[in-house]
Amino acid sequence: MIFDSHVHTEFSTDSQLKIEDALEVSKKLNLGIISTDHIDLNYPEKSKFVFDIDEYFKKYHRYRSNSYLIGVEIGMTEEYSDENRKINQSYEFDYVIGSIHFVDGIDIYEKSFYEDREKKSAYNRYFETMIKCLKTHEYVDSLAHIDYISRYAAYEDSEIYYNEYAELIDEVLKFIIDRQIAFEINTRRLDKNYIIKNLIPIYKRYKAMGGSLVTIGSDAHNSNSIGMNMKEAFLIAEECNLKPVYYKNRKPEYI
Numbered sequence: 742m743i744f745d746s747h748v749h750t751e752f753s754t755d756s757q758l759k760i761e762d763a764l765e766v767s768k769k770l771n772l773g774i775i776s777t778d779h780i781d782l783n784y785p786e787k788s789k790f791v792f793d794i795d796e797y798f799k800k801y802h803r804y805r806s807n808s809y810l811i812g813v814e815i816g817m818t819e820e821y822s823d824e825n826r827k828i829n830q831s832y833e834f835d836y837v838i839g840s841i842h843f844v845d846g847i848d849i850y851e852k853s854f855y856e857d858r859e860k861k862s863a864y865n866r867y868f869e870t871m872i873k874c875l876k877t878h879e880y881v882d883s884l885a886h887i888d889y890i891s892r893y894a895a896y897e898d899s900e901i902y903y904n905e906y907a908e909l910i911d912e913v914l915k916f917i918i919d920r921q922i923a924f925e926i927n928t929r930r931l932d933k934n935y936i937i938k939n940l941i942p943i944y945k946r947y948k949a950m951g952g953s954l955v956t957i958g959s960d961a962h963n964s965n966s967i968g969m970n971m972k973e974a975f976l977i978a979e980e981c982n983l984k985p986v987y988y989k990n991r992k993p994e995y996i
């Protein structure tokens with residue numbers, strides 16, 4: 742079964758999606774889903790981007806099946822690496838995503854991160870943070886949205902070009918390959934008529950360095966986005982000769 746491995750339900754501060762509605766879409770599209778609600782312990786407002794994980798399991802456990810699995814998206818941060826590790830160990834997630842949402846204590850969604858920063862130095866910091874945080878979150882199953890910064894960066898061209906950051910990207914890729922961490926193809930920025938071409942060299946490089954596993958996720962925060970641009974993600978995987986997987990019980994299952 743094909744899985745959308747990155748879906749946010751109402752346990753995420755920024756989603757109101759009901760699990761029942763997500764499961765209805767899953768059934769309609771004949772597409773497996775993994776809920777991966779947000780834990781970002783470094784979020785400045787302490788009540789946001791955290792949730793009651795016991796409650797999450799209590800409420801969602803009954804829906805667990807071959808087509809619905811329980812995951813989490815952990816915002817990787819050095820500051821809370823012990824707490825994040827404890828969360829990872831304390832719950833029986835099927836799947837744990839590791840993400841970089843914060844750099845130098847600032848949510849890179851915020852425009853203020855880009856003020857007074859050249860693109861090159863902002864992106865260097867982003868990749869340096871990714872490398873540092875991966876080292877203390879080496880248990881994650883997949884590294885999410887390498888192009889996250891391109892969603893929000895306030896530059897004329899926010900795309901990541903492999904050659905401009907080759908050394909840092911190679912360090913990221915080497916780490917995840919050595920640790921058998923999968924590499925996510927996040928479909929949020931893909932498009933039905935157009936695949937973001939600059940992402941291809943990054944995934945090709947991952948393959949060339951010995952990587953093979955990719956997870957595919959829409960990062961949906963509402964029912965309309967579930968399964969969005971999955972076909973384009975499979976095309977990237979095919980072009981780069983990578984193997985799409987989803988995780989069940991913390992182990993990769995081939996699609």
Ligand SMILES: [Zn+2]
Pocket residue numbers: 814840842885886
């Ligand atoms: Zn994310």
Ligand SMILES: [Zn+2]
Pocket residue numbers: 747749814960
């Ligand atoms: Zn997400």
